[in-house]
Amino acid sequence: xxxxxxxxxxxxxxxxxxKGKSGHGPxxxxxxxxxxxxxxxxxxxxxxxARQRRSDSELLSKADSAPGxxxxxxxxxxxxxxxxxxxxxxxxxxxxxxxxxxxxxxxFRTNISVVSDSMRGxxxxxxxxxxxxxxxxYVQQFSLIGKGxxxxxxxxxxxxxYAQSPGGIGLEDICYIVPDxxxxxxxxxxALKGQLLQNRRAFEQAIMSFKLH
Numbered sequence: 001x002x003x004x005x006x007x008x009x010x011x012x013x014x015x016x017x018x019k020g021k022s023g024h025g026p027x028x029x030x031x032x033x034x035x036x037x038x039x040x041x042x043x044x045x046x047x048x049x050a051r052q053r054r055s056d057s058e059l060l061s062k063a064d065s066a067p068g069x070x071x072x073x074x075x076x077x078x079x080x081x082x083x084x085x086x087x088x089x090x091x092x093x094x095x096x097x098x099x100x101x102x103x104x105x106x107x108f109r110t111n112i113s114v115v116s117d118s119m120r121g122x123x124x125x126x127x128x129x130x131x132x133x134x135x136x137x138y139v140q141q142f143s144l145i146g147k148g149x150x151x152x153x154x155x156x157x158x159x160x161x162y163a164q165s166p167g168g169i170g171l172e173d174i175c176y177i178v179p180d181x182x183x184x185x186x187x188x189x190x191a192l193k194g195q196l197l198q199n200r201r202a203f204e205q206a207i208m209s210f211k212l213h
Contacts, residue, residue: 004127004134005069005117006175006186009094070095072116072183072212079209081202099206108169110191110199112206117184124179128158131177141165145172152178152187152210163193172196174203180212 073095080086080099087098099112119127128147135142145161157178164171170193178185187210189196189203 004131005094005115005184006131006177006188007134007138009091009096009113009115009186009188068118068120069093070116071118072180072185075116075183075213076114076185077209077211077213078112078114078187078206081205084202101202107167108171108192110195111189112203113186113188113190114210115186117186119179119182119184121182124158124177127179127184128160128177131175132160135160135162135164139164139166150176152176152207153212155180155212176207178210178212185210185212 070093078097078099081101084099084101087100089096089098094115097114100109101111122130132144132147136144141164143163145163147158147160150157150159155178157176159177160173160175162173162175164173171190172193172195173188173190174196175189176187178187187207189199189207191199
């Protein structure tokens with residue numbers, strides 16, 4: 001069975017959300033008191049930066065080599081909730097827009113992700129069925145809570161409400177799928193289990209701002 005983009009993204013977003021932790025030296029140490037220039041260290045930093053640039057370039061090439069996964073890239077706008085962080089990134093081969101905020105859990109940040117996928121000629125009903133089947137197969141401890149239809153802007157959309165536990169972290173998600181001209185735009189709101197409702201205002205603010213060009 002081919003993995004649908006929604007299932008691929010579920011684990012990748014958790015990995016991304018765990019990044020960005022800053023390291024600190026010993027408590028009370030002030031590095032400015034012992035400043036020195038270490039040319040070897042500078043060369044290592046420059047080399048690491050160059051490797052990161054190559055890595056970023058390779059990721060973008062991989063993403064561009066899979067246009068079906070990213071069929072609608074650049075075709076939409078969405079607002080960032082106040083106080084949230086906006087990041088355009090590549091997760092595996094998937095180009096994703098991530099909106100993230102702080103979370104009490106150091107291993108996870110409440111987030112909204114937006115990706116796009118070719119529907120491969122499927123109807124909206126069949127695409128949803130394939131998405132649910134893919135999530136059930138590939139997502140750890142996937143449990144479908146509900147599904148239905150709604151309007152986002154002036155466009156008909158489908159939604160899936162489900163729970164999962166990637167890496168042992170209990171999460172609750174609402175995934176909105178907006179089909180348009182053979183492309184599925186997938187907006188996923190993810191929070192720690194039991195915290196979905198308390199983030200509903202920010203989630204709705206972003207969802208209702210979603211517009212296709």
